[in-house]
Amino acid sequence: MKQATAGQLEQTREYDVIIVGSGTAGSTLARELARGGRRVLVLERGQDRTLDERFSSLVAIANEVKLGDEGLSSMRGLVAGGSTSLYFGVADSPDCASFAALGIDVATELEAIKRELGVAMLPEARMGAKPLALKQAAESLGHAWVRREMLVDFDRYPDYAYDAKWRARDFLDDAISAGADLVTSATVSKLVIEQGRVVGVEYARKRGFGKELQRIHGRKVIVAAGEMATPQLLRDNGIAGIGARGFYCNPGYALYGIVPGLRGNDGYVGSSSAQISPEVELGDANVHRSLHRMMMLGGMKLRHLFSYPGTLGIGVKVKDGFGGELRPDGRFHKRMDDKDREKLALGRNEALRVLEKAGARHITDFGLTAAGRIGGLVRIGEHVDSRFETEVAGLHVCDGSVIPDDQRGTPTLTIVCMARALAKMLLSESSADRTDAQLRSDAREVVAEA
Ligand SMILES: Cc1cc2nc3c(=O)[nH]c(=O)nc-3n(C[C@H](O)[C@H](O)[C@H](O)COP(=O)(O)OP(=O)(O)OC[C@H]3O[C@@H](n4cnc5c(N)ncnc54)[C@H](O)[C@@H]3O)c2cc1C
Incomplete structure (x- = not known):
């Protein structure tokens, strides 16, 4: 450049x-x-780098910002x-x-x-084994699992591509x-x-x-x-x-289980989801291989690390209330209240049910670590x-x-x-x-x- x-x-x-x-x-x-x-x-602030999804590239540009002692953090790209x-x-x-x-x-x-x-949705015929497994399980539990619009050129790229x-x-x-x-x-x-x-x-x-x-x-x-x-x-x-009024951070979970016989491949994470209540959403959390490696290594989930095709992921995202502060030293400190925790528990329980319905075993998560957008x-x-x-x-x-x-x-x-x-x-x-x-x-x- x-x-x-x-x-x-x-x-x-x-x-x-x-x-x-x-x-x-x-x-x-x-x-x-x-x-x-x-x-x-x-x-x-960041460097001018060639962008791709190799593990080393992701590590070089991903920056994790801690949001205080609740264990939450949010990611951004400094590049x-x-x-x-x-x-x-x-x-x-x-x-x-x-x-x-x-x-x-x-x-x-x-x-x-x-x-x-x-802006387009992933064509239904191209939904991979992982999103399809989630869709079937979620629908059998009564949730409307829908495809999302994406900034992805599905016409030009027949398979998943960064x-x-x-x-x-x-x-x-x-x-x-x-x-x-x-x-x-x-x-x-x-x-x-x-x-x-x-x-x-x-x-x-x-x-x-x-x-x-x-x-x-x-x-x-x-x-x-x-x-x-x-x-x-x-x-x-x-x-x-x-x-002055604190902030929100759309906290949530990412849960992963291993489904015997599932042969999934790289796909577009987030391309389908279900709103299970006005403030709680479940979504496809099947990340591409490099990010899977980064996450599973970071969380020491060795069984899942080596079972990419069979690992099925589902995300939980809730709309939290305002809470916490941006401290004078620039550090974020999120505080959640009982309502936030109720929403998180609802989402986590339902995500577990979906994974179990899909036949997943060895279900694990990373605790309450994932935050979305800070606003x-x-x-x-x-x-x-x-x-x-x-x-x-x-x-x-x-x-x-x-x-x-x-x-x-x-x-x-x-x-x-x-x-x-x-x-x-x-x-x-x-x-x-x-x-x-x-x-x-x-x-x-x-x-x-x-
Ligand atoms: C893993 C991940 C998945 C996501 N998935 C989605 C998704 O599916 N859909 C979606 O809509 N959004 C998604 N997002 C969020 C989305 O990418 C961001 O919200 C959006 O790009 C933010 O745009 P921005 O211009 O506000 O900030 P950024 O794109 O973050 O740009 C800010 C820039 O400012 C630079 N900078 C910071 N401080 C300084 C400084 N002091 N001086 C000079 N430069 C500085 C940074 O290095 C950075 O390049 C995702 C984010 C992540 C991390």
Whole structure:
């Protein structure tokens, strides 16, 4: 991937928009804004790596964030392209009416992006032995086990393939082709704010054994560092009220059993599921081989580690309430209440019944360890307005952290829609406004060496 070097940046002099993070939101914004003629810089904490699903690749980019002493943790991808480098491709649509009530049109973007990327369900005829076993067992227990929409090109790839899934990295490549600059291994630590307006950022880059701190100026800054980094970055930089009401994290279980005679293969995890109550969902947890290896090794589940074709997995996900806090040191601390535990128990019991019905033996899980999306810390209408702008002029936030609380489905499609909507708003600003006196000629300066 083409990247800007420090030398190239020095000559660039000025940016219209600096984007912090190159994940789903950052890459979508960069692509739309660069194609619209804006001078865009993307700063990415992770490295530029070739993406695939080999065990070593997953280990290199997967980052587990602990959520306190309940044992929960959530995963993200720290790499150019962000978390879709690891994701499963399940594509729930945003609730357009709920966004409209907040003054944001995502309906137009949803239609456009579905047209461009194609969102489809795994064809029924291609459901593998594992999802079929789950479906039959769940249906015989009275659950409606349904296929989900996915950001997967089923037409082009007849079998399971990592490359069949859309990834933000594709949009990042498009952004660079359209003229955006990308700097990787660049961790933004400070938003530079002068007289109530953002004028740039400071970021650290590795240099020899130390780190070089650099400052770069831009007229607008969009924080798109993801739900686990953005809230802390905003709070550290003086945005008031972040996380005042705690957060939710969609906790759950993944249970695995071995079904004698089952001969399953790699498939699209999450491609089918059942809503067993308004707040409890069961889903296909049959991950591909590399992730299976990583999980079973990590949990020391040796019997399951060596029985991939016969191992049947089912996931439980619940909508938890708000609880816990984002502590001053940036660590998450989740606290669950009795209602959350009731939902988790309901889901776990039903998942066990489904596995048993499917004939599974040696059923095991990893305890209450899996959390999904973390949300509720940054809010549209409270911390950002309908232009995703904070109280600091020119400072916008657009990523998973601002998804409204009532939307608990899989987030990727929603994030792409939000990012496109924001890009459209920024592109509609007049060019006179863009070239105002706030543009800096001293775009880059070395602040300090540590
Ligand atoms: C295993 C797994 C499976 C998933 N499956 C699905 C699924 O099936 N469907 C779905 O919709 N979603 C799924 N997700 C979630 C989805 O991938 C993410 O919610 C989504 O990609 C988040 O987009 P984002 O732009 O908010 O953040 P990210 O894509 O996480 O991007 C944030 C970027 O910011 C960078 N960054 C962080 N801090 C800084 C900093 N200080 N300075 C510079 N850069 C920084 C990070 O390195 C990262 O590249 C899954 C996630 C995982 C981990």
